[in-house]
Amino acid sequence: MAYLKFDDSKLGKFVHPDELPEIQAMVTAADKELRDGTGAGSDFRDWLNLPENYDKDEFKRIQKAADKIKSDSKVLVVIGIGGSYLGAKMAVDFLNGTFYNSEPDDKRRGVKVVFAGNSLSAPYIHDLLNYIGDDDFSINIISKSGTTTEPAIAFRIFKEKLIKKYGEEEANKRIYATTDAHRGALKQEADANGYETFVIPDGVGGRYSVLTPVGLLPIAATGADISQLMKGALDSSKEYTNPDVNKNDAYRYAALRNILYRKGYTTELLENYEPNMRMFSEWWKQLMGESEGKDQKGIYPSSANFTTDLHSLGQYIQEGLRDLIETVVKLDKPDYDIDIPKEESNLDGLKYLQNDTVNEVNTKAYEGVVLAHTDGGVPVMTVHIPDQSEYSLGYLIYFFEVAVAISGYLNGINPFNQPGVEAYKNNMYALLGKPGYEELTKKLDEELKDENNN
Numbered sequence: 001m002a003y004l005k006f007d008d009s010k011l012g013k014f015v016h017p018d019e020l021p022e023i024q025a026m027v028t029a030a031d032k033e034l035r036d037g038t039g040a041g042s043d044f045r046d047w048l049n050l051p052e053n054y055d056k057d058e059f060k061r062i063q064k065a066a067d068k069i070k071s072d073s074k075v076l077v078v079i080g081i082g083g084s085y086l087g088a089k090m091a092v093d094f095l096n097g098t099f100y101n102s103e104p105d106d107k108r109r110g111v112k113v114v115f116a117g118n119s120l121s122a123p124y125i126h127d128l129l130n131y132i133g134d135d136d137f138s139i140n141i142i143s144k145s146g147t148t149t150e151p152a153i154a155f156r157i158f159k160e161k162l163i164k165k166y167g168e169e170e171a172n173k174r175i176y177a178t179t180d181a182h183r184g185a186l187k188q189e190a191d192a193n194g195y196e197t198f199v200i201p202d203g204v205g206g207r208y209s210v211l212t213p214v215g216l217l218p219i220a221a222t223g224a225d226i227s228q229l230m231k232g233a234l235d236s237s238k239e240y241t242n243p244d245v246n247k248n249d250a251y252r253y254a255a256l257r258n259i260l261y262r263k264g265y266t267t268e269l270l271e272n273y274e275p276n277m278r279m280f281s282e283w284w285k286q287l288m289g290e291s292e293g294k295d296q297k298g299i300y301p302s303s304a305n306f307t308t309d310l311h312s313l314g315q316y317i318q319e320g321l322r323d324l325i326e327t328v329v330k331l332d333k334p335d336y337d338i339d340i341p342k343e344e345s346n347l348d349g350l351k352y353l354q355n356d357t358v359n360e361v362n363t364k365a366y367e368g369v370v371l372a373h374t375d376g377g378v379p380v381m382t383v384h385i386p387d388q389s390e391y392s393l394g395y396l397i398y399f400f401e402v403a404v405a406i407s408g409y410l411n412g413i414n415p416f417n418q419p420g421v422e423a424y425k426n427n428m429y430a431l432l433g434k435p436g437y438e439e440l441t442k443k444l445d446e447e448l449k450d451e452n453n454n
């Protein structure tokens with residue numbers, strides 16, 4: 001039986017029984033493109049075999065570095081953006097719970113992990129500097145290109161604090177750089193200063209990198225079991241190899257969303273029922289959006305956090321424009337459950353629930369929402385994840401990675417590049433006066449002048 005239960009039983013109203021068999025030939029072709037490397041972007045498929053082919057020596061070094069960080073630091077500042085941030089953050093939240101950083105030191109199984117360099121917000125940096133205060137800390141700077149502006153600026157600032165506190169020599173021993181094996185400014189700086197370095201493999205794009213040192217070091221620093229994470233991904237990679245959509249749920253999910261997309265369902269909401277899974281959706285949004293949104297097409301990936309957002313977005317989902325798909329990631333057995341307290345009086349009218357637990361009510365809410373939204377004209381699919389373990393998370397990560405690759409090929413695009421993100425970067429560099437952008441600076445200054453005059 002499949003480890004993750006994929007439920008598409010509510011799609012009957014939206015997908016005709018013939019449609020899956022009809023799209024099978026395209027799925028088989030997409031599978032071939034992916035596995036044989038004949039599809040676009042084939043240089044970036046190394047994540048496919050990563051759960052088996054990762055660097056085992058480096059893996060041991062990651063565990064050793066995590067132990068050192070745990071022994072000499074109270075806080076690890078993880079600096080990165082996009083794929084160099086979201087995977088670590090979602091895993092840290094999923095595996096450790098919402099208030100992990102606030103737990104007392106003797107209760108927490110690892111160091112506090114905080115994130116920087118994922119925006120250009122000065123107040124955020126200010127608040128984080130204050131949050132760290134005089135605590136012992138280390139830095140994990142993560143950038144595949146080694147040139148991304150947001151993390152580079154944050155790195156300067158937190159490095160300055162580190163050097164002030166420990167002096168240059170000790171600071172260099174507290175900086176861990178995760179970057180390209182050979183190229184980029186960060187690699188050069190790491191070599192010059194002797195930082196311990198970890199490699200983001202060439203054939204793994206940022207959004208597919210959570211199972212490389214990008215995710216593994218921050219996750220290990222919280223005391224989570226990264227071997228189990230890799231084991232879950234390995235078993236998942238073995239499960240999702242059959243091109244047959246009746247035997248491969250990841251491919252089936254890709255095929256169904258493609259069928260729905262062609263009917264005008266152009267926005268997909270990834271939904272959870274657990275606050276510590278909010279960041280999972282953020283990770284998924286980059287994975288889907290950067291992979292699929294190109295050549296003026298692709299499903300727009302969005303998210304909703306339930307039951308919270310049922311009280312804000314719920315109205316729209318039930319009755320608004322009918323272009324939505326919902327994909328729920330339902331955690332079936334959270335680490336904790338809580339009895340609803342019994343009360344003699346029934347002033348709050350909750351007596352009918354007093355033999356239930358909070359998780360049971362949450363699950364009934366999920367079941368009720370699926371039925372209501374299906375009635376309202378929204379196709380709903382669910383991926384059930386059995387528990388909150390590292391193994392299950394590894395399994396789930398791989399499910400979506402392989403699904404989006406197939407989905408991208410089904411839609412006739414290269415799921416492994418992201419040319420569109422350069423446009424804003426070039427404009428920003430030009431407006432900031434970066435050397436080499438002089439011509440663009442002139443052009444943009446003219447455009448801005450025109451705008452201001454209007």
Ligand SMILES: O=P(O)(O)OC[C@H]1O[C@](O)(CO)[C@@H](O)[C@@H]1O
Binds near residue numbers: 148151
């Ligand atoms: O690891 P890097 O090179 O700093 O890039 C971070 C992120 O920026 C992007 O290149 C987009 O700007 C993403 O694809 C990537 O995940």
